[in-house]
Amino acid sequence: MNFNLDSEQQLLQDSVRRFIDRDYDFEARTALIKSGSRCSAKHWDTFANNGWLAAALPEAHGGLGGSLLDTVLIAGQLGRGLVIEPYLGCAVLAAQTLLAAATPTQRDAMLPELADGSRKVALAYSEAGSRGLPEPIGTFADVASGGHVLRGVKTLVLGGTEADTFIVSAVTPIARPTSAHDGAELRLFLVGADAAGLSRRALPLHDGSWAAEVTLDGVFVPDGALLGESGTGLAALDHGLLHGTAALAAELVGAMEKTIEITAEYLKVRKQFGVPIGSFQALQHRMADMAAELEVARSMLYALLAAVASGTPEEVRNTVSQAKALIGRAAKYVCGQGIQLHGGIGMTEEYTVGHYFKRAVVADAIFGNADLHESLLAQALQQSLSRSSPQPPSQSL
Template identity: 40%
Template structure:
């Protein structure tokens, strides 16, 4: 099997790497985090200008018709640079729901604004005590005329405090944990009855707790079947997990490079600490963990196109397990090899570990996905 990138994919990689090298060093990132909403509108505009926001969308919808490999390339680059802009929330999640399940009218109404960078989206799914169960939904959507009335609460909505449109899971029938009866709705963030409480997360991104009280939306707000949206939700969340695996590989890659560079320059007893064999062995183990994660990220990227939903879910879960183990090892070793400065806000290595930790806990931690793989009898 050929794992080499095509000429177009190499050009994409060079393009996004060049953009982030020029506009996204660690000091600049601090300034972006301090901006309103916690990210830079100027950088978001540059991503739009280079076509990165339109990559996964079809040419008919104004995009470039790129696939999972191109998304992997972009997410790995975003991970290396610790980018805080809402690419995952808007393009991968929000755009994924529209791309995979939206009507022609919904695509026409929202996708052009995603591609040009003028609108951002957020996926409001997590509820109290629902943990990682996508089918655990107590928020309700009740029919009113031709439209719907949404009530309920959502928590830790990534980019929820600055998104223009929320994509909300709500139950249209059945019990709280029934697989059937879950709908997916487009809700304007400024709609009457929507209350948003935003806050920064540990990795310098932003999230929000959002309540919906008698929020009225039209019949055209439902994405796909309002009584059977869970298969679409599972597929797009798998897309997000795959994207985060690639982001984690990028963050681990940069963590290893920063650590090796530190070992070369930090001196102890008159010599660089990189000359100590024990520390060399640690760095070598970090490299092995990184390459294991990279391989599983590639596997997950290919698995995203599996037509069998169970096989896709099992492959993505297995990748999340390896990514989770690798990122914890690489992150912890990077901090330890940096010593005390690795714990400070001024050194970037701690920020990489924070982002890696958040990735590990988003849409299922390592233990959760290990149980999923085990329940399927293993990967093979």
């Protein structure tokens, strides 16, 4: 896979970098958070006008026809600025799930509005018992005349405080089960934020961004609001989570880059015993360790992109878990070391570096934490070894 950017990709990355440097410095971000804003309408319009919301959507539906790489380039720069707008939740996670699951008619109706920023859609899939994975699900869709009735609670809905529409995952009966064990399946439903029986509670996250808890208490959803065809729900969720995980990993790589830059500059100007502390060999070694962790994380992100481009479904699934675990742990290490090298000032709310560590901590809890994904990898390895190990010959009496 060629990891050199072409001219259009370089222009895309540069446009986001300019926005962060010019309009989204730490002081502007702090003022936005203190104002209680969960999404700046002005900034969201900028995202739309520059094509960032449309980058990975098909041209036939108002998008720019880009790929996951375009999403990664945008997310990496937004991570440098610790952007609190729901790009990850609405423009990546929900948009890609919708793209994977929707019928042609549903795509025609919704994707252009996502591309131009006039509609925000959030994916309500996570539950307290699922730990960031698509399953298990405790939300049920009971069959009713002309549709379904949804009951359940979704938590950590990214972009949910601002969404006009939710994509809700629920278990619904199969009309003609093929066996006694196939009596239900995961389906996706489009639910308006103003639907009767739906309530949402804003959840402030530790890093200054927001999520929502969505309660569905007898929400009626007509048959026309079923997203996609039967049997497509879980695959569509996996597709959305793949793109969301890659975007989150890119955010963390960008956050690590910025943390190292901030820390290196601080070591040049902070003096002790009359000399910059950056001249101390022990601190240089710690900076070198941080840079090494960043490059390992960046390589892991490249490996994920390569797996998506040419890997088997099993390879992609395992690489997603590898990336989520490795990059998440690397980000907490690098951003934590940034605080350590700043000393006491790094712990203050008024200083920049500690906020990157907060983002790394929150990111670990999104889409399943590092421990969970390492457990999934261990299970996959064990299953692979079981399949490949020779079976002992049968003994006949």
